[in-house]
Amino acid sequence: MKKLLKILSNRFVMVGISILLQVVLLMLVILKFNSYFVFFYAICILISIGAVLYIVNKNINPEYKIAWIIPIMLFPIFGGLFYLLFGGNQLSRHEIAKMSHVFQREAEAYPIEHPVLDKLAQENIEAGNQARYISKFTYSPVFEHTSTEFLPSGEAKFTRMLEELRKAEHFIFLEYFIIENGVMWDSILEILEEKAAQGVDVRLIYDDMGCLFTLPYNYYQQMEEKGIQCQTFNRFIPMLSSKFNNRDHRKICVIDGWVGFTGGVNLADEYINEYEKHGHWRDAAILLKGDAVWELTVMFLSMWDYIVGENDRLADFAPTRYCPHQIENDGYVVPFGDTPLDHEIVGETVYMNLINKAKKYIYINTPYLIIDNEMTTALCNAAKQGVDVRIMTPHVPDKKIVYALTRSYYNVLVENGVKIYEYTPGFNHAKTFVVDDEYGVVGTINLDFRSLYLHFECAVWMYRSSCVKHIKEDFLKTLEQCQKITLSQCHNINGFQRLGRAILRVFAPLM
DSSP: OHHHHHHHTSHHHHHHHHHHHHHHHHHHHHHHTGGGHHHHHHHHHHHHHHHHHHHHHSSSOHHHHHHHHHHHHHSHHHHHHHHHHHOOOSOOHHHHHHHHHHHHHHHHTSOSOOHHHHHHHHHOHHHHHHHHHHHHHHOOOOBOSEEEEEEOSHHHHHHHHHHHHHTOSSEEEEEESOBOTTHHHHHHHHHHHHHHHTTOEEEEEEETTTTTTTSOTTHHHHHHHTTOEEEEESOOOSSSOSGGGSOBOOOEEEETTTEEEEESOOBSGGGGTSSOSSSEEEOOEEEEEETTHHHHHHHHHHHHHHHHOOOOOGGGGOHHHHOSSOOOOOSEEEEEEEOTTSSOOHHHHHHHHHHHHOSSEEEEEOSOBOOOHHHHHHHHHHHHTTOEEEEEEESSOSSHHHHHHHHTTHHHHHHTTOEEEEETTEEEOOOEEEETTTEEEEESOOBSHIIIIISBEEEEEEESOHHHHHHHHHHHHHGGGEEEOOHHHHHOOOHHHHHHHHHHHHTGGGO
């Protein structure tokens, strides 16, 4: 009986049962009113027609439109209803209004003048234009006086993070998509408890959907008992709803306002290879020190204030307040956030700008390669012009369907000269771009529709920072552990695989 109660009280089981009950209830309602089936059918058809018309006229990616129109037309009775339940990619109007207020505060946090941006534009007009775009749509100015340190693995990030957390004297902000008890999180939590006891302002945000299977229900209460202020983003309620499309996929750590981390590494043991979940886990992160950490701080406080409904005084957390000295210049640095609520695909546009401006090479790390026609065309055109375009993906998948979908893009890319490499020891979770020994991006943004269109994300854009060279060196070194995908491999698949991949491509925007 105790074992049964333990199983039934498991969060995953409770969620599954709740959703199943909702589906059963919906079916019972339909059966109960089967005598009115003609009217029900007519209403559903009208809803489906309305949904199709709405989708066609909506200003969204055409591939996303096709991915919804096909199932609605195939299943007109439930297609429109299904779109009403899951087709949205936004929070409620009330929540969007709250977030708009936060955006306004972000805009007010920065000066109208951009002297560093003007200086960059004078040095390189193309770099200045790219930075100007990011500044305009994310409210993040271009920063100097910032050091950059590339961390080529989860283990490297973990080591440096522990070192910096132990030095914290004033505040620690953590915002992560996944947290799971184990060596990594337990070690960090021990320091957080110690610092909170010393009076350090310790705050934690985790995505409730991302931690659905890794943390117990109401874990935030356990953190509060330890003196750690804790909030969950988009708290999961087991209901059929589209609100869970929008997830906080960011990974941010800010210490005393002038030390900051971001990148692909979550706070769980597979990210530091304490155990092999999908072979050897390869990842990447970046450590910033200096003025640019201010943007990571503002991103965190914006999310915190959105969830809590408070208005922290941003100036209290400025990097210059606690930084012991001014950091020397290390190129130009622009940390930026990407949100699904502003109707601007910042992450994809930043990547596209780098691809379209590349002259010598583009080296890309991504765990998923599920891209739209525009990015596919841009990568192919760059390769056709003689740019050395290389993309590194995993060889061991974490999600088999998504992996098959990633491989479905290989053929057209390889045919047009793009070089694709699979990381044979395991799973490549790094998200980096490096271009022409000048530009680099390290962050949380995957090359898939969900990351580019639906999630809250963040990254760091750099121009002529020392970090850029290290990103390139790490990429080239890792190629020694990869297998290059040939055109014959792309063609050498059976009919069932070919059909399966073709079907998956149609619904790629929904995955």
